[in-house]
Amino acid sequence: MAKTKKPRRPQARPPRGFRDYFGAEVTARKAMLDRIAEVYALYGFDPLESSAVETVEALGKFLPDVDRPNDGVFAWQEGEAADDPGDWLALRYDLTAPLARVYAEHRNELPTPYRRYAMGPVWRNEKPGPGRFRQFYQCDADTVGTASVAADAEICAMLADVLEAVGIARGDYVVRVNNRKVLNGVMEAAGIAEDDERTRGIVLRAIDKLDRLGVEGVRALLGEGRKDESGDFTEGAGLGEAQAAPLLRFLEIGLAVGGKDTPGGTAGQPPTSPREGASAPTQVGDRPSGSAATLQALRDVVGASALGAEGVDELEKIAALLDAQGYGPDRIVIDPSVVRGLGYYTGPVYEAELTFEITDEKGRPRQFGSVAGGGRYDDLVTRFTGQQVPATGVSIGVDRLLAALDAKGRLGDEARGPVVVTVMDRDRMADYQAICATLRQAGIRAEVYLGNPKNFGNQLKYADKRGSPAAIIQGSDEAARGVVQVKDLVLGAKLAAEASLEEWKENPSQAEVPLDGLVAHIRKLLG
Amino acid sequence: MAKTKKPRRPQARPPRGFRDYFGAEVTARKAMLDRIAEVYALYGFDPLESSAVETVEALGKFLPDVDRPNDGVFAWQEGEAADDPGDWLALRYDLTAPLARVYAEHRNELPTPYRRYAMGPVWRNEKPGPGRFRQFYQCDADTVGTASVAADAEICAMLADVLEAVGIARGDYVVRVNNRKVLNGVMEAAGIAEDDERTRGIVLRAIDKLDRLGVEGVRALLGEGRKDESGDFTEGAGLGEAQAAPLLRFLEIGLAVGGKDTPGGTAGQPPTSPREGASAPTQVGDRPSGSAATLQALRDVVGASALGAEGVDELEKIAALLDAQGYGPDRIVIDPSVVRGLGYYTGPVYEAELTFEITDEKGRPRQFGSVAGGGRYDDLVTRFTGQQVPATGVSIGVDRLLAALDAKGRLGDEARGPVVVTVMDRDRMADYQAICATLRQAGIRAEVYLGNPKNFGNQLKYADKRGSPAAIIQGSDEAARGVVQVKDLVLGAKLAAEASLEEWKENPSQAEVPLDGLVAHIRKLLG
Incomplete structure (x- = not known):
């Protein structure tokens, strides 16, 4: 066979201005959005999930606060066929423009007034900068179809509750x-x-x-x-x-x-x-x-x-x-x-x-500042229908609010990893999986170590990297006696940092536990 | 001023092949995804939320199962500046290609093996058809970095649990x-x-x-x-x-x-x-x-x-x-x-x-069929690094699974609307809002009617459209006595359909309730 030229390998990176979110970053945001959605729902707001893609025509030519023509969005032409290239499409840049389109489209079926909330990513084709991303979350609640300032008051109260x-x-x-x-x-x-x-x-x-x-x-x-x-x-x-x-x-x-x-x-x-x-x-x-x-x-x-x-x-x-x-x-x-x-x-x-102080990048104390804003706008659907429909709504800066909670140390322990069941004997994988199954049935996050089990130190390093609260060890001796060793990794880390030689020797962070008492032991350990 | 030509109004519709999701459609899917995420987490899988946009280079030129060149995705050129047009970007078409990019990029920091789950929309630039959309949800779990079939077995068990x-x-x-x-x-x-x-x-x-x-x-x-x-x-x-x-x-x-x-x-x-x-x-x-x-x-x-x-x-x-x-x-x-x-x-x-029968579009009984699939693939990051990294994973067809639950009548009552407090006296809006606040503090969804209150029938029609379980009415007489009228709309609808004239006259679906007993009354009514 003829030797073909090696293709250049693609770069493993997201596009400029985009990023990925891992583990606790995802769960912390989700927990926050869930709590916000609960409050929105309590106030009678209904969720709306519109498509991420809109026609450029429906989206409008301008970003709301920006005095410049149609850039700022990611747009492309549909390109179905040469003779019918199709619509120009774009990623939504906020959640208000899609609300306008949806309301104009469905106004006869939707209740009046229509209270809706929406949460999800939006995209801006802007120059990325430090901490400035081209995909970020918005979390909006709007009331469409009433001129009553009771709607504005309601949203202010809801914002405080949120x-x-x-x-x-x-x-x-x-x-x-x-x-x-x-x-x-x-x-x-x-x-x-x-x-x-x-x-x-x-x-x-x-x-x-x-x-x-x-x-x-x-x-x-x-x-x-x-x-x-x-x-x-x-x-x-x-x-x-x-x-x-x-x-x-x-x-x-x-x-x-x-x-x-x-x-x-x-x-x-x-x-x-x-x-x-x-x-x-x-x-x-x-x-x-x-x-x-x-x-x-x-x-x-x-x-x-x-x-x-x-x-x-x-x-x-x-x-x-x-x-x-x-x-x-x-x-x-x-x-x-x-x-x-x-x-x-x-x-x-x-x-x-937010009125509490944080320390800015130059070490100076400053107030945290704005995390949400909104107001009344009466031209929501005018572009589509020619009618003036009064509307009022709020947008919460999800990422800023998360940063604020982080600064206040109020993000919770969403980061806690699973219990890791180590592998002492490769042939007894089924036993280790069964131990995991028992823990999971009790609602405890658990996983078997699935890397190469040869080096036991690597298994404990893995548990460490996972943020595991405990490692479970069972060699053939323990298996024969129907017990496991449980290493309390949180206490272990504490001892490693602080313990005297005597304390260390006693090894209080490791305990032998009968298999049928494992769930109770781990529950106690998790506190 | 010179008369300018009226601009054509934009059409209020989503792009071809896209759709919006309202109310219970959103909450039912969310509830399902939440339950799936809980099981994934129990098994030690960590969430990953990668950017929706990837470089075309990182995404690769082919959809996994498709023998055709780079169409099937929505792609565009970044277009930062005339002399630097930037990367070709595209919306992700699945969650595996982004996992490959993320793993290749972060493999030295991620644990080995890396168990991750991801859920979110993906986009396909395909010809839309009935029930076939160009944006849909995927919900994946993958274990990267182990050749052990214990990883495959684990995913099968997890799939059953899910x-x-x-x-x-x-x-x-x-x-x-x-x-x-x-x-x-x-x-x-x-x-x-x-x-x-x-x-x-x-x-x-x-x-x-x-x-x-x-x-x-x-x-x-x-x-x-x-x-x-x-x-x-x-x-x-x-x-x-x-x-x-x-x-x-x-x-x-x-x-x-x-x-x-x-x-x-x-x-x-x-x-x-x-x-x-x-x-x-x-x-x-x-x-x-x-x-x-x-x-x-x-x-x-x-x-x-x-x-x-x-x-x-x-x-x-x-x-x-x-x-x-x-x-x-x-x-x-x-x-x-x-x-x-x-x-x-x-x-x-x-x-x-799924092995139960449903009735197909032609009225014939047939088995529901596949709702999830997956397997082992050893070339996840080869394109990026040249190395073979073993991986195995599953993808759940979220929309098919929702359809199945719907067919089985197991979607729950996520659709129940809020209690509607009607407006008898426009000047006492503050009282009505205060009634709502009391209900919300007790965890009961509630809203004041914010449309034009003139026609009371419209207020009840609105409550009906909202799927409200109850309407609350307070005129000046009730206000003076510190009571409200509570209309049980569920029972009311039942009576309207079934009741005899005598039953109807007794009007058991409406009750006068003292304000301080309202929360208890509504709780009982909600069952």
């Missing part, structure tokens, strides 16, 4: 609520015309940068513009001082409520309690979540704007609904400092923030 | 085990040279068609060839009668064990017990799963082939290991009639079949 269900203690989080209509009212008060989209756009982007630039930076962007440290100039909205004043006042009300300061100031500060200016502890229902003072300040700043007043009314209603259910300001606050997403949403906007 | 865990009763399924080495031994006995790939290929494909064509059809394909009903001629292997004899004998042993007959014969037959020719009931461990008779018959047919004898030895060992753990022939049988996958696998091959 955080507690996954292990964030009360006091370690706060759900903040704002309203786009209030901001629009403030713009009206500032005399910015409703159809002056250019100015409104610049104002929205400026406000969105409050966290990064502080009040002075935003003030510059509302006026003539701002030169950053590198010397680059960003054009401003060109508002006069009198016009900018209500906008800045709006931001200041937010900063007072949110306890936030200009940038740079937060990092070194002790964690601020997300209360409305008060430092004394409050009890549930002790004080309304939307304090009269905040709401009054907002009423003042929107002035004569009917839209602004409507926005403040909505916030007041939300606060009253939450108070009636016992969600006080220790959990949910009306907070005009929430600016993220204001440009995207059309009514109430909400954000969940 | 089926029982999801609700298939013992007796309603059987796991059948065969071995590619036995077939190779038979080919050797038939005098087909090891490097005669053409003949071996035709023989494998012919055997794979046994179910469809019967023994006579296979006989023709082993010989000169076969003309089908349409007149198309399929070329045969060209074996003489003496050469074909051991192959046909091998198939006949299988048919005797599997209780199968030539095609057409199975449909009308009573469900055959998957026993080894016996009709009397057997007990667990009563008789070895690989009956001496079957194994002896296989020894005879492989003749002097060392490889064939090795294959029979392996089957004997698997049977002994399973017997020792109590997996008798009522659950797992050695069965040479398993031919599916023989061309793909290199050693033991196994298949789980």
